[in-house]
Amino acid sequence: MVVKVGSALLVDAATGRLNRVWLESLVEDLRALRRRGQQLIVVSSGAVALGRRHLGLPSGSLRLAEKQAAAAVGQIRLAHAYKEMLETEGLSVAQMLLTLEDSEQRTRYLNARATLEALLALGAVPVINENDTVATAELRYGDNDRLAARVAQMASADCLVLLSDVDGLYTADPNRDPGAEFIERVLHITPEIEAMAGRPASDIGSGGMATKIAAAKIAVGAGCHLCIASGHHPHPLRRIEAGARCTWFLPASTPVAARKQWIAGTLRPAGAIHIDAGALEALRAGKSLLPAGVTGTLGRFDSGDTVSVLAPDGAEIARGIAAYSDNDAAKIMGRRSAEIEALLGYRGRDEIIHRDDLVILTHEVRES
Numbered sequence: 370m371v372v373k374v375g376s377a378l379l380v381d382a383a384t385g386r387l388n389r390v391w392l393e394s395l396v397e398d399l400r401a402l403r404r405r406g407q408q409l410i411v412v413s414s415g416a417v418a419l420g421r422r423h424l425g426l427p428s429g430s431l432r433l434a435e436k437q438a439a440a441a442v443g444q445i446r447l448a449h450a451y452k453e454m455l456e457t458e459g460l461s462v463a464q465m466l467l468t469l470e471d472s473e474q475r476t477r478y479l480n481a482r483a484t485l486e487a488l489l490a491l492g493a494v495p496v497i498n499e500n501d502t503v504a505t506a507e508l509r510y511g512d513n514d515r516l517a518a519r520v521a522q523m524a525s526a527d528c529l530v531l532l533s534d535v536d537g538l539y540t541a542d543p544n545r546d547p548g549a550e551f552i553e554r555v556l557h558i559t560p561e562i563e564a565m566a567g568r569p570a571s572d573i574g575s576g577g578m579a580t581k582i583a584a585a586k587i588a589v590g591a592g593c594h595l596c597i598a599s600g601h602h603p604h605p606l607r608r609i610e611a612g613a614r615c616t617w618f619l620p621a622s623t624p625v626a627a628r629k630q631w632i633a634g635t636l637r638p639a640g641a642i643h644i645d646a647g648a649l650e651a652l653r654a655g656k657s658l659l660p661a662g663v664t665g666t667l668g669r670f671d672s673g674d675t676v677s678v679l680a681p682d683g684a685e686i687a688r689g690i691a692a693y694s695d696n697d698a699a700k701i702m703g704r705r706s707a708e709i710e711a712l713l714g715y716r717g718r719d720e721i722i723h724r725d726d727l728v729i730l731t732h733e734v735r736e737s
């Protein structure tokens with residue numbers, strides 16, 4: 370689960386100080402989810418809002434340099450607050466700062482994804498914010514709703530909860546139209562749904578309903594459920610589970626299925642990997658492709674590229690995302706995974722293609 374927290378919830382508008390009582394209630398909810406075995410990622414706004422008070426910056430819009438300075442001061446306070454509260458039950462807390470390029474540029478995306486996967490596997494709770502101190506006006510998300518959706522996509526999350534100053538989607542802006550009707554569930558994001566977006570209800574946050582619907586399009590496209598809910602009350606996650614009003618955007622598939630649909634739909638694989646009969650049988654049984662089953666490579670490809678997997682007779686039987694370049698794959702093919710570090714000089718993944726990144730092709734896909 371990815372939980373996004375808005376600035377208007379974390380920072381008191383009158384004083385510019387951290388709303389510790391509310392944050393403690395959220396952290397109690399997060400700890401309860403971790404105790405029952407759920408993996409959690411927190412995407413948290415609030416650094417700029419916290420930092421501007423400490424720097425004495427005026428209210429209203431800030432110049433980019435002022436915002437970056439405020440973020441630098443506020444981020445350390447924000448991270449410390451999460452660390453202090455979450456670690457009371459022995460949870461490890463990690464800070465990650467991302468920019469738009471980290472989700473758009475392939476190598477950086479893969480590095481960020483690998484870091485997230487490692488942190489979650491080790492039981493840590495990543496706390497993520499946009500790296501406002503280095504992001505330029507042209508290369509930033511501008512709000513953490515879309516950042517949270519990209520993180521959910523990156524982590525193949527099952528659920529994304531956007532905690533905000535609104536309790537869900539309405540047919541019109543409820544602050545301006547008393548007759549606006551609440552929408553509990555969205556199965557398809559149509560132009561009519563997108564037209565219902567309004568402007569931010571708070572001067573502290575940078576998002577609005579339009580950014581939340583944009584986030585929903587990213588999330589449901591990745592097979593992730595998305596929930597828009599009010600966070601103004603204590604224990605906001607507990608309230609959602611108890612049936613509090615919120616809007617759910619429902620995906621048509623699971624994160625793994627959505628990812629595999631994208632892989633299968635790749636029009637031009639970057640290269641190909643030849644496998645032996647034993648590997649072919651293992652893949653059809655739902656296992657990953659290990660170096661031992663690889664007999665050769667074709668073409669040039671890098672780690673993270675989509676490649677074709679060719680059976681001993683040369684037929685394309687699968688596509689997947691390669692964990693190694695063609696050069697490194699050629700060095701480790703036919704060898705055991707335990708030998709990878711000695712052969713390459715670094716410890717990479719045990720698999721050439723992990724089963725979550727691989728899809729067995731049907732006849733129709735191969736023909737297309």
